Amino acid sequence: MRAASPPPIVIRTRLLRALWLLAFAGFLAGRAPAQGQDSDEAALALADRTPSQPSVPRTCLGLAEVAVSDTTWSDGAASSGGGRTSLEMRCDGAFADGWRAVFSDRLDELWGGGASAQTINTLKEAYLSWRASPSQLFDVGRINVREGVALAYNPTDYFRADAIRNVISLDPDSLRDERLGTVMARLQTLWSSGSLTAIYAPRFDARPSDSSFSPDFGATNGESRWVLILSERLADPWQPQWSLTGTDGGRSLQGGLDLTYLLNRSTVAYLEWAGGRSASNVTLSGSAPAATPDDAFRSRVATGMTYTTASKLSVSLEYEYDGAAPDGQPWAALRSGPLAPYVRYRDYAAAQQELTTRQNVFGYAQWQDAAIPRLDLTLFLRLDPYDHSRLPWAEARYHWERLSIAIQWQGHTGAATSDLAPWPVHQSWLALIDYYL
Amino acid sequence: MTLRVSVMSILRTFITALWASGCAVASCLGAEPASHSTASTHAAAAPAVGTLDAQAILAASDAVRNPETPSGFGMSIVLTEYRDAREVDANTLAIYSKLDPQSGRYRTLVSYVGPPRDAGKLVLENGTDMWFFDPSSEASIRISPQQRLLGQASTGDVVSVNLAHDYRAALAAPEDITDGNRILRHCYKLELAAAVSDATYHRIELWIEQSSSRPVKARFYSDSDRLLKVAYYRRFQRELGVERPTEIVIIDGLTPTWVTVMRYSAYAWRNIPDSWLQRDYLPRFRPE
Numbered sequence: 256m257r258a259a260s261p262p263p264i265v266i267r268t269r270l271l272r273a274l275w276l277l278a279f280a281g282f283l284a285g286r287a288p289a290q291g292q293d294s295d296e297a298a299l300a301l302a303d304r305t306p307s308q309p310s311v312p313r314t315c316l317g318l319a320e321v322a323v324s325d326t327t328w329s330d331g332a333a334s335s336g337g338g339r340t341s342l343e344m345r346c347d348g349a350f351a352d353g354w355r356a357v358f359s360d361r362l363d364e365l366w367g368g369g370a371s372a373q374t375i376n377t378l379k380e381a382y383l384s385w386r387a388s389p390s391q392l393f394d395v396g397r398i399n400v401r402e403g404v405a406l407a408y409n410p411t412d413y414f415r416a417d418a419i420r421n422v423i424s425l426d427p428d429s430l431r432d433e434r435l436g437t438v439m440a441r442l443q444t445l446w447s448s449g450s451l452t453a454i455y456a457p458r459f460d461a462r463p464s465d466s467s468f469s470p471d472f473g474a475t476n477g478e479s480r481w482v483l484i485l486s487e488r489l490a491d492p493w494q495p496q497w498s499l500t501g502t503d504g505g506r507s508l509q510g511g512l513d514l515t516y517l518l519n520r521s522t523v524a525y526l527e528w529a530g531g532r533s534a535s536n537v538t539l540s541g542s543a544p545a546a547t548p549d550d551a552f553r554s555r556v557a558t559g560m561t562y563t564t565a566s567k568l569s570v571s572l573e574y575e576y577d578g579a580a581p582d583g584q585p586w587a588a589l590r591s592g593p594l595a596p597y598v599r600y601r602d603y604a605a606a607q608q609e610l611t612t613r614q615n616v617f618g619y620a621q622w623q624d625a626a627i628p629r630l631d632l633t634l635f636l637r638l639d640p641y642d643h644s645r646l647p648w649a650e651a652r653y654h655w656e657r658l659s660i661a662i663q664w665q666g667h668t669g670a671a672t673s674d675l676a677p678w679p680v681h682q683s684w685l686a687l688i689d690y691y692l
Numbered sequence: 693m694t695l696r697v698s699v700m701s702i703l704r705t706f707i708t709a710l711w712a713s714g715c716a717v718a719s720c721l722g723a724e725p726a727s728h729s730t731a732s733t734h735a736a737a738a739p740a741v742g743t744l745d746a747q748a749i750l751a752a753s754d755a756v757r758n759p760e761t762p763s764g765f766g767m768s769i770v771l772t773e774y775r776d777a778r779e780v781d782a783n784t785l786a787i788y789s790k791l792d793p794q795s796g797r798y799r800t801l802v803s804y805v806g807p808p809r810d811a812g813k814l815v816l817e818n819g820t821d822m823w824f825f826d827p828s829s830e831a832s833i834r835i836s837p838q839q840r841l842l843g844q845a846s847t848g849d850v851v852s853v854n855l856a857h858d859y860r861a862a863l864a865a866p867e868d869i870t871d872g873n874r875i876l877r878h879c880y881k882l883e884l885a886a887a888v889s890d891a892t893y894h895r896i897e898l899w900i901e902q903s904s905s906r907p908v909k910a911r912f913y914s915d916s917d918r919l920l921k922v923a924y925y926r927r928f929q930r931e932l933g934v935e936r937p938t939e940i941v942i943i944d945g946l947t948p949t950w951v952t953v954m955r956y957s958a959y960a961w962r963n964i965p966d967s968w969l970q971r972d973y974l975p976r977f978r979p980e
Binding site: 294295296297298299301302305307308309310311312313316345347349355359384386389390392399400401403404428431432443445446447448449450452486488494515517519520521522523525561563564565569628629654656657659689691692 | 768770772773774775777780781782784786803805806807808809811812820821826827828829830831833834835836837838839872874890922924926939941943948949951953955957958965966967968970971972973976978979
């Protein structure tokens with residue numbers, strides 16, 4: 256069967272359309288370089304008018320912050336407001352040839368909940384550093400040593416326990432920033448492809464303190480500890496770091512490994528492991544029903560990868576494992592048992608910055624210049640596979656040169672005694688204004 | 693060894709350029725070359741394209757952009773970013789760079805000086821081995837080359853890059869183009885193809901002035917051959933003994949109204965020990 260021919264009027268119309276398209280394409284072809292030249296000329300004219308105002312390095316940098324919050328409760332109570340004002344200062348200066356002094360402090364004034372205002376000072380760092388030679392360095396004082404390559408759970412961050420005086424945000428970045436250093440002596444020797452670091456942190460005969468301006472040496476130096484860290488750059492793209500730590504308090508040796516690997520131009524994979532013989536977290540917290548020793552070789556692991564798109568969106572997925580934390584059945588038993596041991600265990604796990612249950616999954620996304628310049632969006636979600644509780648957290652932040660404003664939200668989904676929805680907080684909003692001094 | 697080869701390449705290119713341009717010796721030894729208002733017969737006087745060593749021309753251009761010394765150098769960069777002619781961001785960076793004689797590549801430490809919210813942050817770039825350090829948390833995080841920390845400019849734009857190491861050059865043709873100061877320049881147009889797997893760009897079109905080996909203009913392309921950005925090299929000044937570009941204007945390939953102006957200053961020779969250019973030194977680093 257023969258296909259029907261289009262009528263002559265349709266042929267003429269198609270011919271005209273084709274001619275018009277050809278003419279338009281020709282116009283565009285001739286026009287494109289001119290437009291490119293125009294845009295280049297506009298850009299060069301803009302560069303001609305650009306002033307040169309380089310900033311100069313400063314010894315001290317500061318931050319003033321005001322935050323107001325609104326919290327709703329899962330028990331039906333009326334929502335409550337609160338807030339804080341904070342002042343943070345960090346100074347890092349050389350005062351003699353080879354000598355350097357570092358001081359970092361944060362002051363928070365908290366109010367809300369009908370209670371009187373509370374002041375908490377966090378002496379983050381105060382130490383002297385001496386460079387005996389370009390490759391030999393010695394430090395003494397309170398130092399925030401932070402090891403680990405994972406995003407949200409760091410088994411090889413050996414000085415994280417009891418380091419946080421005041422949790423101002425559940426954002427992992429904030430938990431790393433706003434914490435006490437540990438009093439220690441640190442010796443580091445460097446060579447072209449690696450380094451060896453030796454740390455000794457002595458025990459201070461003091462108890463943790465809630466006093467507003469206490470340096471809280473009892474919290475960070477409750478026992479004597481030593482750490483050895485060895486880094487050696489192997490063939491690209493491997494970057495391993497080995498560590499070994501022990502205490503005078505009877506805990507056995509713990510070994511650690513940090514490993515990163517560049518999968519491709521957009522993706523970094525990482526693995527962080529620490530392990531050694533130790534009791535379970537439940538036993539160490541004093542919440543175990545019977546005082547039976549449960550020492551065993553236990554591993555802690557965090558592994559994941561970060562993928563970055565061309566539009567400055569970074570997405571990370573992290574798997575976290577704590578062999579000292581309870582898994583399904585023991586966790587269910589702890590939740591359904593008496594309240595006091597449960598609360599004691601939760602307090603212990605939070606202070607030690609350990610996982611509450613044996614496994615967590617953590618997803619993190621950060622988008623710089625999201626949709627418009629200067630707007631940064633951050634989102635994370637933590638999941639507990641045992642009780643299916645969830646903790647989502649989100650922030651939108653817009654910044655100028657010295658000022659930034661942000662809105663944060665966090666929610667808790669799960670049963671009352673679940674890992675990530677501890678009773679009675681349901682959700683909270685926080686509005687912040689930061690001014691960089 | 694690499695340095696010697698590089699110096700020989702520069703000399704060879706310099707002699708070729710001297711012969712090709714027919715310029716006065718004085719003007720070829722650093723003085724601003726004469727401007728050319730119209731296309732001349734220069735291209736016809738140049739040697740046949742096939743006789744020129746494109747890789748040597750590229751190496752000579754690298755030597756104009758990057759001070760070459762085994763001990764290292766430092767400089768300051770101000771990045772001003774525009775969108776639709778409005779300034780949206782500005783950063784001041786201190787750069788510490790050192791040529792690795794073994795690999796032929798630069799290792800660079802980028803220190804954020806301003807704005808205040810970023811001051812003190814560091815980026816270490818050693819090939820694909822890149823780390824970001826934040827002094828407030830003392831945390832070092834490994835980042836991928838894709839993780840741009842400076843608006844439109846990639847880290848590969850900020851750090852010193854030895855193009856002759858990362859790319860294979862082919863000479864396209866002599867070409868007269870208008871430079872960033874709207875002056876016609878007699879150039880070699882080079883087609884650069886990535887020669888190493890971790891090169892920042894898939895391919896580059898680079899125009900190098902014949903008489904001076906100065907980079908004039910570049911167009912950078914992605915793996916899918918999409919135009920990513922156009923760069924103009926401007927404001928040549930004598931820095932560390934050589935006339936170098938002290939300004940690069942970067943125009944976004946997709947949205948030409950997104951413009952980044954990178955201005956270089958405070959060049960200085962630095963003695964940078966190898967042991968400082970690694971992750972473990974980042975918490976120790978203080979800008980000089």
